[in-house]
Amino acid sequence: MSYISSIFFDGLFAAAASAGFATISNPPKKAILISASLAAVGHGLRYFLMNSTPLDITSATFVSAFTIGMGSMLCAKLVHFPAEIFSFPSLLPMVPGMYAYKTILSLISFMKSDDEALLQHMIIEIFRNGLTALGIMTALVVGAAIPLFIFYEQSFMMTRRKRSAKNQDT
Amino acid sequence: MNEKNCTEDIQELSDFLLDYAVSLMGVGAHTARVVRNTVRIAECYGYDVDMTIFQRNVTMTVKNSHDSSIRRTYVRKLIPMALNLRVISKLSALSWDAYDDCLPLNEVKAVYADIMAEPPISRWFVLLAASAGNAAFCRLFGGDIYAMGIVFIATLIGFLVRQELMKRHMDHRIVFFISAFLASLIASAGVHFNIGGTQDVAIAVSVLYLIPGVPLINSIIDVIEGHVLIGLSRAINAGILITCIALGLYMTLIISGLGTDI
Structure with a gap:
């Protein structure tokens, strides 16, 4: 599979995951489509950044989350929904599940083991995976929240003029 | 904004504002x-609102902006509700509609009642969509087609159990523990019967549909905005739920004997 198509598939599955998780929190139908496309852009971007630039997974996540935050602000402006409605579900595919799992796994081995060398190895594993998971999570949330503070006043006005705009059209 | 006369009854308005704030917090x-939304609605009827929100209750003082002897202060319990993005969106839009078009209070109340009465997406559709979503998620972590199938089934059963237990009002933390345990246990069958090449991905992903993403993001936003205490309490609640998920997964790993042979 070529590089371009693997970025494309990465985005495609991220969109599917985002749409699936979004339905749990009962969003408006239009919002599902938008958050799925934002998720595709965000996750595809992260895949690209991790493979083609020196950025590690945490900083790549930060850049992608920031992009998603900006994108959801723009979409909020266009369709008059609060921006969080789009950004919440589109961030979910970037949740560091695998690292969290490996942390728990190495925690269990650590508690069961007697071998000195293995114990040391497990300490490293616990910290490496645990800190990466924590870092990704923080980067995800802070990156998506920054656009909210850049456009702080506007972020509360996104749902305004829905009715008035419609009245002017008719 | 023109000077507004306080035409609406303060008692009726305070009752509505409390309902509104509690619903918006709950969803x-x-x-x-x-x-912001609550203050905005009160403003269009000529009242000032000051409020404090904590994790368990909301305190609100509504007072006439021209005559501060007319005032009411209430404390109301917050009700935990299911997350509902559609209601957030519609209630925010309602506050602007009330503000811009100066709707009378009984009309606002009628719209509010309509929004709250709207049925959520069918639970069976949510069940299928969440399972398919989690299967797609599995692919993102490098799982093969077998792992995706296992995750789909594991999520289907875990999520179904979660829906049923939630309907019976069981404690959230216990629900999260049980669904995480069941989902990962089913996924661990892949290791037992040696299905596909990426069984560990299937186990890891099978519990991720439970991650409380929205409370986590909200907690950071709240802390940065200066609502530090409620932000921290949201973070702690989300942390407790994540711990329950981890415990469920831990149980599976202990039972199936994984985690000993790395």
């Missing part, structure tokens, strides 16, 4: 949005 809006 998962961040605190600053709740405060």
